[in-house]
Amino acid sequence: MHASPSLAHRLSVAPMMDWTDRHCRYFHRLMTRRAMLYTEMVTAPAVIHGPKPRLLDYSALEHPVALQLGGSDPAELAQAVRIAGPWAYAEVNLNCGCPSDRVQSGCFGAVLMKTPDLVAQCVQAMQGETDAPVTVKCRIGVDDQEPADILPRFVETMAKAGVRHIIIHARKAWLQGLSPKENREIPPLDYAVVLAMKARFPELTICLNGGVTTLAQVRDLLAQGLDGVMVGRAAYHDPAAVLIGADALWAGETAEAPDANSVAACLSVARAMEPYIADHLAQGGRLHQITRHMLGLFTGRPGARGFRRVLSEGASRPGAGLDLYHEALGQIGQDLG
Structure with missing residues (x-):
């Protein structure tokens, strides 16, 4: 419902x-x-x-x-x-x-x-x-x-x-x-x-x-x-x-709101996307069809520049898959982009 x-x-x-x-x-x-x-x-x-x-x-x-x-x-x-x-x-x-x-x-x-x-x-x-x-x-x-x-x-x-x-x-x-x-x-x-x-x-x-x-x-x-x-x-x-x-x-929302500035909150979203990405790839889809919408996920947070770079340069290449996605996530925390 x-x-x-x-x-x-x-x-x-x-x-x-x-x-x-x-x-x-x-x-x-x-x-x-x-x-x-x-x-x-x-x-x-x-x-x-x-x-x-x-x-x-x-x-x-x-x-x-x-x-x-x-x-x-x-x-x-x-x-x-x-x-x-x-x-x-x-x-x-x-x-x-x-x-x-x-x-x-x-x-x-x-x-x-x-x-x-x-x-x-x-x-x-x-x-x-x-x-x-x-x-x-x-x-x-x-x-x-x-x-x-x-x-x-x-x-x-x-x-x-x-x-x-x-x-x-x-x-x-x-x-x-x-x-x-x-x-x-x-x-x-x-x-x-x-x-x-x-x-x-x-x-x-x-x-x-x-x-x-x-x-x-x-x-x-x-x-x-x-x-x-x-x-x-x-x-x-x-x-x-x-x-x-x-x-x-919304009134009545009692659950504690996650901190939008938290890298952990953004990482949680990125990891929650993995099954969806895997299913899309299994059906013959391309990685960049999804990840192009995710380039701004870590905007202003440590690692954002590296995350964007890895996906922008690699996600549209034939055969790009979860390995590249994991490589992009591995950038988080490694620079101040």
Whole structure:
């Protein structure tokens, strides 16, 4: 039995293209039982026409895990949700925040901030195909939109369509002139407008995404009244700092939280990955498919540089296996990387 989605909103790890695949999520789950984990965004046409097991399979141990879909055609999105039904995701999320050229050309992602009525049609079509919550991840606006004007209208339209949970990336997206990477860094953060949405729509679950790098920041934002915080790149590049001990964010957690700064805590996670890695290798998988997500495990701790170097240089070579993994772990404590 996995945790209900309602318990998972206090902390979540953002969907990140090329990063939050099933191996990454399994790794993250070893550090937090509670946080909601998200798939990479997968487009509705890919689900309909593509290799479904490769796109949708995951380990039951990853739960709670949410599926993020991209699209703007209600019928296509409904079909994708129907196809994904047997995989029993805890939540289905519609991407209304990604600013990449590829996404814009498909008329979905952040450009949907301009057409809230279409988004409402999409989510209602999706809701008709699943009992799981259908949620929305959006920006505070795009281009010359004024967030204080358009964001309340967008959120209200979602609420009227039956959406109860909205994740708001607290930056605008500029659809022309900024790369996807720049869109994650250059537009200024506006936490106040997200907090205002929670005050205006207290019945909704409002979560904030953008610029959060520490558990201390997460605690502060929760204390200000938000229902949850979604962490992206920091949870990938320094996962121990964000995820080890994160379960203490939930009321009623009585177990003593492990010290995220402890090398021993990180080593425990690394060793817990060994059976998973061995199974992946036995099925013909490559070592680097898993270890590429683990390079930041020892960030800031003795041996981190050597650990990264051994895996970066060797894990993609044919035949690389647990011997190389053990060699990488043997670096821990041997330098101050």
